[in-house]
Amino acid sequence: MVWFDACAVEDLQPNSGVCVLVQGQQVALFYMPATGSVYAVQNFDPFGQANVLSRGLIGDIGGQAMVASPLYKQHFNLETGVCLEDGTVQIRVYPVRIDNHRVYVGITGQAS
């Protein structure tokens, strides 16, 4: 796995999402100040077939951190990527690291 510098910490939106382009991949980054967590998942919505997940609302359902698709409102677990409505659908999740006020996204199977 290789870590890629995605953006500055100040670019994150508290309680909301932004999209970064990392190695040609669209990655949605979410920041929840209440728990100090930053999550990274694919930006592509597998149901709506559009790059929009970074514009979904975040929160928790039954204790799981989640994002709701802005198109058709399916929920995805931000830690596992599993869809809460349909367990057979899973979106890609990425590890995130904060270092020196920069946000790094880890991508496997990719040379730097």
Added chain:
Amino acid sequence: MKQTLVVIGNGMVGQNFLAGLVAAANGQYNIVTFCEEPRPAYDRVHLSEFFSGKTAEDLSLVEDGFFANHGITIHLGDRAVTIDREAKTVTSAKGVAVQYDKLVLATGSYPFVPPVPGHERKNCLVYRTIEDLEAMTAAAKTGKIGTVVGGGLLGLEAAKALKDLGLETHVVEFAPRLMAVQIDEAGGAVLRRKIEALGVTVHTNKNTSQIVDGDTCVNKMCFADGEELETDVVLFSAGIRPRDDIARSCGLEIGQRGGIVINNQCQTSDPDIYAIGECALWNGMIFGLVAPGYAMARTVIAGLTGGEASFTGADMSTKLKLMGVDVASIGDAHARTQGAMVFTYQNGASEVYKRLVVSEDNKRLLGAVLVGDANEYGTLLQYCQNGIELPENPDSLILPRLSGEPAGLGPDALPATAQICSCYEVSKGAICSAIEAGCTTVNALKAETKAGTGCGGCVPLLKSVLNCELAKHGYEVNTDLCEHFAYTRQDLYNLVRIGEIRTFDELLAKHGKGHGCEICKPAVGSILASHWNDYILKQEHLGLQDTNDTFLANMQKDGTYSVVPRIPGGEISPDMLIAMGQVGKKYHLYTKITGGQRIDLFGARLEQLPAIWKELIAAGFETGHAYGKSLRTVKSCVGSTWCRYGVDDSVGLAIELENRYKGLRSPHKIKFAVSGCTRECAEAQGKDVGVIATENGWSLYVCGNGGMKPRHADLFATGLDKETLIKYIDRFLIFYVRTADRLQRTSVWMENMEGGLDYLKSVVIADKLGLCDELEQQMARVVDTYQCEWKTTIENEDKLKRFRHFINSDQADDNVVFVEERGQIRPANADERKHFKLVEVA
């Protein structure tokens, strides 16, 4: 061979009989029915709703395809005129002859018109059929004053109809008080004051001697005491008379004062002929209510299908809302029973009158009268009908309960045999079984048992039986907004308002748990915006907004957005049109006219939105809030400025209303329309708020809807000047904002409101809750703090940072691909996308 059953008359009772018979008889009879009116049975009990927006179709009591599905032959618009009892044949006015084995007469009644000279003059009408209502509407168009002759139950209903038509309304009654049959003198006096407070002039002890040419109106009524009354419309509602002519001419026994004599099986003097409803005379009595008619129908059905039943009289208890005033009468209201004792309670300030008639031993309720507040009707009726023993102090049943304890008799105290719905004879036991079988809402119970679908008087009791049973079964009716807030939206609104809470985090910390979700965040975001009207993209509110609100545009299926500038009232100058066209052209946007008389520009990428809006704002446009749960548009017709028929300036008013209410965040979107005359080209009666110009001022309609579940708006007030109109709309909107559920349109809000339209009027017009000042002040704050969210946004560099697809790159989303169709762009479909993607990248 099948026997033939002929039913003469397809009114409420005739139809109830047919529906009951086909359910019970299993195809045993070949059924033929005659209906002299042009349409089959409709709800005469709620006839006056025709003037508050219901159509003839809404009032229909016949399910689609009923006659065909059950093999019933109906001769519509054809009156049965003769019965040949020898040949057992019925012949109609159009010459149709049908042989019968059994015959049911459900010919109903006709309005009694006193034979005063002049009763046949122009605009002297009755109130019975939909055709009568149409005649009233036509007469009211040219008239200003209307008078009802008769101050009984129907007369007061008719008075409401005249008032709804915008006429100055009078009621003339021969007796010394209103509703002399049902209520006592003191109750009648209270009722009179309440009705007069609503702007209806009541004249009692008036004997009309003749009707002649008026001096200032079409007619003039002259009374025996020498007084006169100028009026354009005269509406006779002085009682009913049984329609017994066809029975009379074939020699059936008729009562001395009319009515077809029937026995306990509802048979006439010819055992093969039955009579039911208002045409029938049982034990010397005619029953002018539907419930006894339905009971007669059930008796005949039992007789015809091999069962046994008797009609043994009927309860004449009634509860109704006359012009918004609750009136109820139960059993022996006049205390005619030997030894009966009377308890009365009268509250002069709030004009409430209650009277209990109790048996000599103080143990049984014999009757009651309620005026102004009929909440105890259900409970009292149960005491009376089921002979339940009264509490030690019977007057406790009608005295105000200051401690807030529940009203007298809980549903648990009722025996299973207690009749809850007297229109359809549904017992508490039957309701409990339906609940056991899975009915968990009042609507489900209505569909399953028919309880509450007649006069509707038992619905509150039905609801309390339901709640009580559900609680017993351990169901908890969960009205929580979501897992984060154990409150309804209305509760949360009050918490925000009273606790002066200004952020989601504060509300969550004080009243919720967890981190929120896509249900509660936008709902609370909307509440905060309605109440405080902050800029919605303020940092603390940003994460609450749905994507459309976050980016102030409407996300489409491919992740691009559409842009809708405000075009108030649909009025736009050529220059503004050109400016919008230029923006559309420059950014290659797909352009379409919306249903709300504005223009939608599709296919804008997130990163293009700020540039597009800079140009639109420079050209003089404002945001249209198409993305928000807020006021969308005020549609208008061109109005009196140009239109030959226009009565008032609908465009001017539409623009003023749109500019007043733009930006108001609400539980769901809100649409308005203003029509310049009753031709209604703006379709205002299908909007949340609809305004129609009339000669007498503006008429206000509320809670209409088009879309998935259309609802005709209710007429809320008439003859308004602009100032009053705006005042009412201010109050209405804020009351909706404060009390509706999340994503509940005004139409559904109204459908679920206890007390319905009358309650809403009492809050908004009569200020029953003493809230009106506060509601107006809140609206004034919202109006004063309006901002164009796009203008604020493009002036704020920090906020604009988010309007990029990638926060770390200027590239565009390569998944967005358009193709051309009819000279404009549209999103590529999956097949096209494979091909065009290559082109795009190259």
